[in-house]
Amino acid sequence: MHFSFGEYKTSIHIRKGIPLIENITGDFGNTILIADENTAHIAAQVSNGRDIHRCILRSGEENKNWQSVESILRAANQAGLGRDCIFIGVGGGVTCDLTGFAASIYKRGCRLVFISTTLLGMVDASIGGKTGFDLTGIKNLAGSFYPAETVYIPLNALSTLPQIEWKSGMAELIKTAILCGDDFLELLFPLAANFDDAPSLLKYDTFRNCIERAVNYKDSVVTEDLYDFGKRMLLNLGHTFGHALESAAGLGRITHGEAVAWGIVRSCELGIALGYTPQARAKKISKLISSFGYECSCPHPLALDAQAILHAIKSDKKKKLGKYSFIVPDESSARIVEIDTDDTKTLVDILAGGITL
Secondary structure (H helix, E strand, O other): OEEEEOOEEEEEEEEOOOOOHHHHOOOHHHEEEEEEOOOHHHHHHHHOOOOOEEEEEOOOHHHOOHHHHHHHHHHHHHOOOOOOOEEEEEEOHHHHHHHHHHHHHHHHOOEEEEEEOOHHHHHHHOOOOEEEEEEOOEEEEEEEEOOOOEEEEEHHHHHHOOHHHHHHHHHHHHHHHHHHOHHHHHHHHHHHOOHHHHHHHHHOHHHHHHHHHHHHHHHHHHHHOOOOOOHHHHHHOOHHHHHHHHHHHOOOOOOHHHHHHHHHHHHHHHHHHHOOOOHHHHHHHHHHHHHOOOOOOOOOOOOOOHHHHHHHHHOOOOOEOOEEEEEEEOOOOEEEEEEEOOOOHHHHHHHOOOOOO
């Protein structure tokens, strides 16, 4: 698949196996592989016995910070790499975000390739060019738009993925299905029945079709709106509430996907309160999220209280001109709604558990 994102062009390859370095680039000496402790062994597979420069980061959301970005930049500079070098990010959402940001600023921009090894990375983080890192306890406070020139999606990499990572990624697949429509949502209900043994999903054609459909949908949105001024904002469904939960609970205590799933349920409640989300559709979405085993209750067991999450929402980067932006499901997809920053009663009621489906 080939897509154009403004001035950027991206090729996406959904395949079974891990690509080898000779299939990615012929200039081995002008390449650096970036992975974390969990994907270092996959980076070794990619190297295929070649002496390739590498940078191995500490894993986890708590290490999605400037120090990790600096580690990548230092490693590339110490390797003597020029502006024409290739940064190859091997891993999930955190690694892709860090590698992408580092590539966007190294000598004012170098080439970028992703080998996405998690479900979250495959259906969301590796596609569309959003990069960044957490700063001052705020999720993705710093970042850039810098699409990779090539993205590899090796499905076999999911076979050894821990259940918690499957759970994180499935939330983004659910989010995309909500945006695409109820026919996509219906495809996910049978998958929930086998989710206790998530790697078993790899044997179902439906699962691969869902990934392909999610990739195509995100690519179509980003093609239309790379810099997130319009339609791309819909991809933030569940994220304003979810990012606030991550920040309030302490970054790294809950996975991004689990927070987004919780945030989608809150978005349904907000949509009902504002008159945009039909009760029946909200209940269907909530039922699907619950069937995958996500925590849906409010207040969340890891959250401090409604005011702590509201405080985190106030720091959300999508706030502008005195209004909070939220995405809520509607009859067939979702829509953008805005709430005045001085009118938070509905938000507090939702976050305190006062509004339920």
